[in-house]
Amino acid sequence: MNQQLADRLRFLRAFVANPRQVGAILPTSRLAVRDMLDMGDVPGASLVVELGAGTGSQTGEILARMGPDARLVALEIDPRLVKILQERFDDPRLQVVCDSAENLREHLGDGGADVLVCALPFTSLEPGLRRRILESLPGALGPDGVALVIQYSPLLQSELRRIFGDVRRRISPVNVPPAFLFACRRRLADG
């Protein structure tokens, strides 16, 4: 069985076991991953963070774009998916962490992310958890950091704008379902 088909089956299994936590029946398409990562400067980043790494459809492309001395911290809550990520990627720049995104700060040390890639299914998460994670995101970014968020609807846009101030949106149609991509930056106060 080829890698892509194997990933899809593992992903589907994770979805059936926990649909609200996984939030999609297929991993993000290669084109949508590229469109999303094009919205931030991954090659120039020292620290990249990934939330909800799944079977690694974004992880692989992030590692391919990252510099040799950069670091990627990838959080995934499902231990079976964490095992797949650990078996799939043998790269000293990558640290896979089995924990909830709401505990992200504990895994970052002093640094903030230059690029934060987030594929969490916010619209199906429990509202309190969703709010805690969303409100922690700006504080996990470095001074010029960007959070790249993928969703399957525009529902989150106004909340992202309230939390970050500066949000750019793009739609990537070659994905099941079509993906809404958001690049979010903190708008610094004038003066």
Ligand SMILES: C[S@@+](CC[C@H](N)C(=O)[O-])C[C@H]1O[C@@H](n2cnc3c(N)ncnc32)[C@H](O)[C@@H]1O
């Ligand atoms: C829509 S899938 C995206 C997977 C992969 N990044 C992709 O694009 O194909 C969402 C992922 O977020 C993970 N997840 C859900 N809630 C989480 C949480 N609180 N912390 C970390 N990961 C979480 C799920 O287990 C699932 O792997």
